[in-house]
Amino acid sequence: MSRRQLTRAALVSLSLACVPLANVAAETRHFAISWFAQATYSNDHDCSRGVHPAVEEVYLRYAAKLGATPQQVAEWRRKIMNGDEVRDLDELIMNRGRIDGKPVNPYTHPAAVVDLSLPGLDGKDGFGFDLDGKGPDQPGSFQDPETKQRGVDHNLYRALGCTRAFRGSLDSRPTYWAWAWGQLKDSQPAWLITVDGADLSKDGPVTIAIERAYEYLRSNSDGSPRLDMAYRVDPDLRSRNKFNGELRNGVVTITEHGNLRLLQNPLVSPEFKLSNLHLRLELKPDRTARGFMAGYQPWRPIYWGIAGVGFGGEQQVTGDVPGFYYLLKRYADADPDPVTGQNESISATYYIEAVPAFVKPAEAPAQQVSRR
Known part of the structure; x- marks a missing residue:
């Protein structure tokens, strides 16, 4: 490269360096x-x-939908209010889904659970x-x-x-x-x-x-x-x-x-x-x-x-x-x-x-x- 070309290249580089860069964050x-x-x-x-009601009340609504009698629901409610165990209700709720009439896990099969139409x-x-x-x-x-x-x-x-x-x-x-x-x-x-x-x-x-x-x-x-x-x-x-x-x-x-x-x-x-x-x-x-x-x-x-x-x-x-x-x-x-x-x-x-x-x-x- 000749001296003239080198000088021209240097001037171009200098001029580019002086041009503000667009879209560069400061x-x-x-x-x-x-x-x-x-x-x-x-x-x-x-x-x-x-x-929405407390979860225990929701469980009792599910129980009624699944065929529990009013007397059984009332007894479960009494036990819950007293702090007593309700293992039979828990078992029903933990398997409250139904597919072909058989109990299934309600969390993995939510569409198999009755819709309570909560607002x-x-x-x-x-x-x-x-x-x-x-x-x-x-x-x-x-x-x-x-x-x-x-x-x-x-x-x-x-x-x-x-x-x-x-x-x-x-x-x-x-x-x-x-x-x-x-x-x-x-x-x-x-x-x-x-x-x-x-x-x-x-x-x-x-x-x-x-x-x-x-x-x-x-x-x-x-x-x-x-x-x-x-x-x-x-x-x-x-x-x-x-x-x-x-x-x-x-x-x-x-x-x-x-x-x-x-x-x-x-x-x-x-x-x-x-x-x-x-x-x-x-x-x-x-x-x-x-x-x-x-x-x-x-x-x-x-x-x-x-x-x-x-x-x-x-x-x-x-x-x-x-x-x-x-x-x-x-x-x-x-x-x-x-x-x-x-x-x-x-x-x-x-x-x-x-x-x-x-x-x-x-x-x-x-x-x-x-x-x-």
Whole structure:
């Protein structure tokens, strides 16, 4: 190469170095999710047909449906009130499914259990987003208590909102979710959120990554989440998600609503999936974050996770498990099966809290995994 060519090449390199690079993030904030649960807003006016009865009363209703006499039901009720054993009732309930007239496990065969037609929630307030775009006048939709947006789709709340274990608020956490998160946070790798933008103190476009770490959520000795801990991104593509969004008035939202997929935990669901993902994440002055994540979620894995607790968990945590199957099936509102017409997904909104973290990106790409 001649001296003239070398000079020209040097000038070109220098000029390129001086050109601002487009779409390069100048500021990044990382978070580890420190609380994750269904967004609930239980109140005194949301279940016009009443909250579901205690599980013992539900068992007596099943017993009557299965042919127990009124005298036997009354005797079981008396024993339950006295704290006496009711082993014959327990045996009946643990096998209350019927296939060809024969008793079967009700948790693995919920469709073989009689439907008690327990009511869903019919209140007007619920957290979430207008997922289907049908607007504020859509019948059966909610109004968000914080944003006041109408037309909110959150049928998972309709399905479970009158069940005792799933009632609560953002501050008073539902029994089921408090129990589940207490198990999950120390037994599954943490979920991470990364927000990239030119200047996160100003409004503008951002990218949002939602991924899984190698490490569990770091906690203090009292169980509270520990801030500013280091995590490494798991390169497994089944938990790698990136979305375009915007930051406005300190709140991050997603502008291109794709699909979210994260490996979770068999205690709740092997995988967490949301289609048509919506996100509203407030970046707080104390460097933490809180907000809502919503979309359409396959409902059968939700049931699978609840059913996994079996008879003991049904008594102590969840309440009537086969009843959840019928409620989820009834309120499912997306992805109809082309043959049966049964909707296979349900609109869902989850509340998240997150603490600041240091995050090391994935070091190497994982083998491509089909998302079909």
